[in-house]
Amino acid sequence: MPDLKSLLDNEFDLFEPIHLAQNLVRISSVSRTRGESDLARYIANYLIDHQIRVEWQEVEEGRANIIAEIDGGRGEGPCLLLNGHLDTVPVGTGWTMPPLGGQVVDNYLYGRGSCDMKGSLAAMMYTAKIVSLFTPNLFGKLKLVFVVDEEQDNLGIKKWIEIWQKNWEPIDFAVVGEPTGLNISLGHRGVAAFRVTIKGKSCHAGIAHRGINAIYIASEILQVIKEKQNEFDQYGDDDIGKPALSVGKIQGGTSPNVVPDLCFFEVDVRTVPGLSLDEIKSLICDSVKKVFEIHNLPSTFEIEQSIPHLPPVKIPRDVPGIDILSRSISDIPGEMPIFAPFPASCEAAFLDQVDIPTVIIGPGRIEEAHTANEFVSITQIVAASRIYSLLALRFLGGE
Ligand SMILES: [Zn+2]
Secondary structure, three states, rough: OOOOOHHHHHHHOHHOOOOOHHHHOOOOEEOOHHHHHHHHHHHHHHHHOOEEEHHHHHHEEEEEEEEEEEEEEOOOOEEEEEEEEEEEEEOOOOOOOOOOOOOOOOOOOEEHHHHHHHHHHHHHHHHHHHHHHHHHHOOEEEEEEEEOOOOOOHHHHHHHHHHHHOOOOOOOOOOOOOOOOOOOEOOOOOEEEEEEEEOOOOOOOOHHHHOOOOHHHHHHHHHHHHHHHHHHHHHHHOOOOOOOOEEEEEOOOOOOOOOOOEEEEEEEEEOOEEHHHHHHHHHHEEEEEEEEHHOOOOOEEEEEEEEEOOOEEEEEOOHHHHHHHHHHOOOOOOOOOOEOEEEOOOHHHHHHHOOOOOOOOOOHHHOOOOOOEEEEEHHHHHHHHHHHHHHHHHHHOOO
């Protein structure tokens, strides 16, 4: 059996994933624009140039996922999936660097999507090339699934899952390349939101004591909700994090001279196994009732769920791929495996729902995602390329 790490070291060209990432940043691929297809075409061409089988999987007219497969030459074996998204959020304002320039300055690649997640896509593309060089040494299959619409409604990953379920084949381990700073995330919290409407009684502001000011009531409720966070310490763990509430939107009133009879606010909730969405809803409900009781007012409010619940994801540490992933990270100079929760949510949740064991690991930090002057460390792009490549070679090489 050849030493797979030596094989990789002999072939590895650290400039190629960096150049790939620069080129990906130069192709605008804002969600739901034709740029998604432009990027898909660039990636497909690169893979085809390296004799890799590529499928153009139409999601909607003019929007397609890119699926690529490389079979090991030694026959049946495990299947490893690498997943990323093609789309980015819009460029937005406040940039001092060219958002589509693909410039590297002081070890960082700047541009929209550099961190979320073209650095990772480049590392995965390069991994596919590396794996394609060593197929005679490998069993099973490497699969790349690059999807559209992640920044919107996840239509791309949903379409891929729908088709995969029809022609089912086992997938033993999956990596989602969202930016974790190369930490291994075994999952993330679920996410949902509730819209709370507080009803008061309007009147002229000159006789405000005759009315019930819905904005005042809401502001007191917000303080109670803020304090509820302390009750969450007993839930969650180091792999997934703690549940959380955050009020992100409030609206009420019509004019300064009118006591407002309506105020609504929206609460973002992050869920963990062991604390259900219903329990969180009743906690918010209790907070609202408490304030109405303090003022001895009839409870006039509504709570409705305003976005569907994306459930929490958490895979156990003893899934076989995790050991290989940890070893592969340890083999990169300057890196060591660190487990940390992914603070946002991502498409790992969809893969988890269909029982594909999935971890999240990618170059760049979530703090830089979606910002002006978004950037990613090119050292991390290179490290990610090595980590993904070693993982794939070992996972499919039986090492
Ligand atoms: Zn992302």
